[in-house]
Amino acid sequence: MTIPGKGRADSLRAAKHPLFNDRKLGLGTFSTNLSGGCAISKIDGVLKADWPSTLRLAQLGDEMDFEALVPVGRWKGFGGETNFNSEGFESFSWASAISASTQRAGVFATTHVPTIHPIFAAKMGTTIDHVSNGRYVMNIVTGWYKPEIEMFGRPQLGHEDRYKLAEEWLHIVKRLWTEEDEFDHEGRFFKINGGWCRPHPVHKPYPPIMNAGGSDTGRHFAAKYADVAFVTFNTRDPDQMRQQIASYRDLARKEYGREIKVWANAYIVQGETEKEARDFYKHYVHDLGDWKAATNLLDTLGLNAQTLPLEALEPLKEHFIAGWGGVPLIGTKEQVVDGLQMMSNIGLDGTLLSWARYIGGMEEFQRVTYPLVVQAGLR
Numbered sequence: 001m002t003i004p005g006k007g008r009a010d011s012l013r014a015a016k017h018p019l020f021n022d023r024k025l026g027l028g029t030f031s032t033n034l035s036g037g038c039a040i041s042k043i044d045g046v047l048k049a050d051w052p053s054t055l056r057l058a059q060l061g062d063e064m065d066f067e068a069l070v071p072v073g074r075w076k077g078f079g080g081e082t083n084f085n086s087e088g089f090e091s092f093s094w095a096s097a098i099s100a101s102t103q104r105a106g107v108f109a110t111t112h113v114p115t116i117h118p119i120f121a122a123k124m125g126t127t128i129d130h131v132s133n134g135r136y137v138m139n140i141v142t143g144w145y146k147p148e149i150e151m152f153g154r155p156q157l158g159h160e161d162r163y164k165l166a167e168e169w170l171h172i173v174k175r176l177w178t179e180e181d182e183f184d185h186e187g188r189f190f191k192i193n194g195g196w197c198r199p200h201p202v203h204k205p206y207p208p209i210m211n212a213g214g215s216d217t218g219r220h221f222a223a224k225y226a227d228v229a230f231v232t233f234n235t236r237d238p239d240q241m242r243q244q245i246a247s248y249r250d251l252a253r254k255e256y257g258r259e260i261k262v263w264a265n266a267y268i269v270q271g272e273t274e275k276e277a278r279d280f281y282k283h284y285v286h287d288l289g290d291w292k293a294a295t296n297l298l299d300t301l302g303l304n305a306q307t308l309p310l311e312a313l314e315p316l317k318e319h320f321i322a323g324w325g326g327v328p329l330i331g332t333k334e335q336v337v338d339g340l341q342m343m344s345n346i347g348l349d350g351t352l353l354s355w356a357r358y359i360g361g362m363e364e365f366q367r368v369t370y371p372l373v374v375q376a377g378l379r
């Protein structure tokens, strides 16, 4: 199996994969398959895990030609008063139905490698790629939320072993997606007898791969294997964010001879005036935020992931409540566009977006803000 080098990004662009177009700043949605979406708040109007709601958001993204509809792989909620993210749709079956209901957007599915067998993942991914006519992207997650991994009846692996498992897992998925003949595989984690998966995906040799590992090992995994990496910023200072993005790209270029796309996530709080936006932020985050659920989330993230140490996560807590730790875009429509411009200027290829009242916020974005994003030359 060859490791794809620089040519991989070019071939994805040539094949017109939605994630690999020439727009200055790609856009996407995040966690539209789960209750609460990205906002850990008791405010009315947060996302419900029902089909009409998640479908509405996917169709809004499709109408704006969003490059990425990214669901979250989640099996249990985070407690607190809201039991944030406790209800939700499984991401592969979600992606298949969303693919059938959209025309243009890139559709992701998120696989927790310890919970999904590679033969199953390859077959489901192939199915989604055919339903969407080549718009599928596979997000590989090694699993950091211990209670949900343990729900499957097996202990959670140590951090380094999770990535070793992911490496072997991905190797098998790629073989299933590309090889003509049956193959056997015997590794540390998997034994495959006469491995076979047909048809192969629409996108040749295989669909794009996403990873959001933030630890050193995770960043190496993404730099070596992913076509798009997501950064979780440990700062909100644009210059420091720029450095974090550049160092990701450098790692991929220097160590693995690869070009990768680098994306992040952001949340939008828009008002007629900046004050109105800031007042709403205060209301849903400080007055009505579910701080207990956020504490549970960050405690387990700090213990089991290595993206950021606990002490670095604490100051980010309000950003997790406001929008899954994203970059804040708060203010008037012009200020939101300036924020998106800043994200492009610091070197990001794209960003996922979320709103506290997801549907209302995204409808307003389409009506009021998106034309300005286009006017600014970002799309």
Ligand SMILES: Cc1cc2nc3c(=O)[nH]c(=O)nc-3n(C[C@H](O)[C@H](O)[C@H](O)COP(=O)(O)O)c2cc1C
Pocket: 071, 072, 073, 074, 110, 140, 141, 142, 143, 144, 145, 211, 212, 213, 214, 215, 216, 217, 218, 219, 230, 231, 232, 264, 265, 304, 305, 306, 307, 308
């Ligand atoms: C955009 C984005 C999407 C993610 N999606 C998921 C997900 O669906 N499920 C999950 O358990 N973790 C998800 N993560 C977490 C990361 O993939 C990663 O597992 C985590 O940061 C821990 O990895 P590390 O120990 O290498 O830092 C996501 C992170 C980001 C930034």
